[in-house]
Amino acid sequence: MKGISYSRYGGPDVLAYGEVDDPRVGPDSVLVKVRAAAVNPVDWKCREGHLDQLIEPVFPVVPGWDVCGVVVQPGLAVTEFLVGDEVIGYVRQDVLAHGTFAEYVAAPVRTLARKPRNLTWEEAAGLPLAGLTAYQVLTKTLQVRRDETILVHAAAGGVGSLAVQLARHAGARVIGTASPGNHDFVRGLGGEPVAYGDGLAERVRGLAPEGVTAVFDTVGGDALKVSANLLAPEGRLVSIADPDVVDYGGRYHFTRPDPDDLLRLSELAEQGVVSVRVARTLPLDRAAEAHRLSEEGGTPGKIVVTVDWETVMPT
Known part of the structure; x- marks a missing residue:
């Protein structure tokens, strides 16, 4: 073959x-x-x-x-x-x-x-890897709940875009980092876009003065330090990109195959909750x-x- x-x-x-x-x-x-x-x-x-x-x-x-x-x-x-x-x-x-x-x-x-x-x-x-990553991080690791505020890095990417949709379905408010050209896309998913780069912390604080409840990092590096400083008291931080997240009190996530989680994603796609x-x-x-x-x-x-x-x- x-x-x-x-x-x-x-x-x-x-x-x-x-x-x-x-x-x-x-x-x-x-x-x-x-x-x-x-x-x-x-x-x-x-x-x-x-x-x-x-x-x-x-x-x-x-x-x-x-x-x-x-x-x-x-x-x-x-x-x-x-x-x-x-x-x-x-x-x-x-x-x-x-x-x-x-x-x-x-x-x-x-x-x-x-x-x-x-x-x-x-x-x-x-859908499978990106969807499972977003679903497992949000539901099992971060355990995002209704009315919480979550920051999603790279919100226009494969994982990030699905995370925005799933978090909004859970009733959370979502702030998503993205390049300016992708802001309309992030808004269409239900997120509130902010630009990358210098001044990111101030831009996020402008939307969430008391900090964010949870951070879903898909970038790593400097984003982790910024993210840790944006967390509200008792906030949670997870990275799928950088194991050094543990140095900031967060958790690293590596996605595993799970047929039940994957079936749930298929059902959510059929219900129009998530799109790719x-x-x-x-x-x-x-x-x-x-x-x-x-x-x-x-x-x-x-x-x-x-x-x-x-x-x-x-x-």
């Missing part, structure tokens, strides 16, 4: 399009025919070796954790899905090996849920460009690669 792979750590240039090994379908997995797979910052961080001490690579690595596609073969022990079921998945395993940037992926059932019926393949592919903005789509053979765009940053919404099955020849 065709796919994207890399045989050593490096920049986008190490990604090669061509033949990759067919995935093996274990008893608790299903074979998914990939229609779309989203790019996440963790993909290029893995490719560059930043997670080497956390997740072992088995070269050549097929990258990608997000997927949307169709079940074509259930494993021997699988009762949750049937052939023809449309699914989404955050297909993270304990090694880097057979990811979602290929024509097929073998996905453990613990990583999957049914696809939201109202989303396109591309939109649905952008797809900023750019590229064919599978241009995945290196998709990685490059993600690494450059500043893209509102998700970058998605697609498999055009009308042009795929049988293997």
